[in-house]
Amino acid sequence: MKKQIIESATKHFSGYGFHKTTMDEIARDIHKAKGVLYYYFRSKEELFNEVLKQELDKLKAPPNLNYSWIIIWRLPHTMHW
Numbered sequence: 001m002k003k004q005i006i007e008s009a010t011k012h013f014s015g016y017g018f019h020k021t022t023m024d025e026i027a028r029d030i031h032k033a034k035g036v037l038y039y040y041f042r043s044k045e046e047l048f049n050e051v052l053k054q055e056l057d058k059l060k061a062p063p064n065l066n067y068s069w070i071i072i073w074r075l076p077h078t079m080h081w
Contacts, residue, residue, distance in 0.1 A: 002040050004030050010051050018048055 041047040
C-alpha cells in the first residue's frame with residue numbers, strides 16, 4: 001500500500017506541484033480513504049519528502065546498462081571464416 005501511495009504521489013507532485021496536490025487527490029487516485037495516507041505518512045510534507053528521497057535514490061543508483069548489443073554488433077567482426 002505504501003508503494004502505491006508513493007507512486008500516486010510522485011505522479012501528482014510531478015504533474016501539479018506540491019502546493020496544488022492534495023492528499024484527497026492522491027487518496028482518490030488509489031481508491032482509498034484519505035485516512036489510509038495518514039496511516040503511513042503524518043503529513044503531505046512527509047509524503048513529499050519520501051517521494052524526493054526515492055527519486056534521489058534512483059539518481060544515485062548505478063545505471064542498469066545492457067551491453068549485449070555490443071556483443072551482437074561485434075560478433076560479425078570477430079568471426080573469421
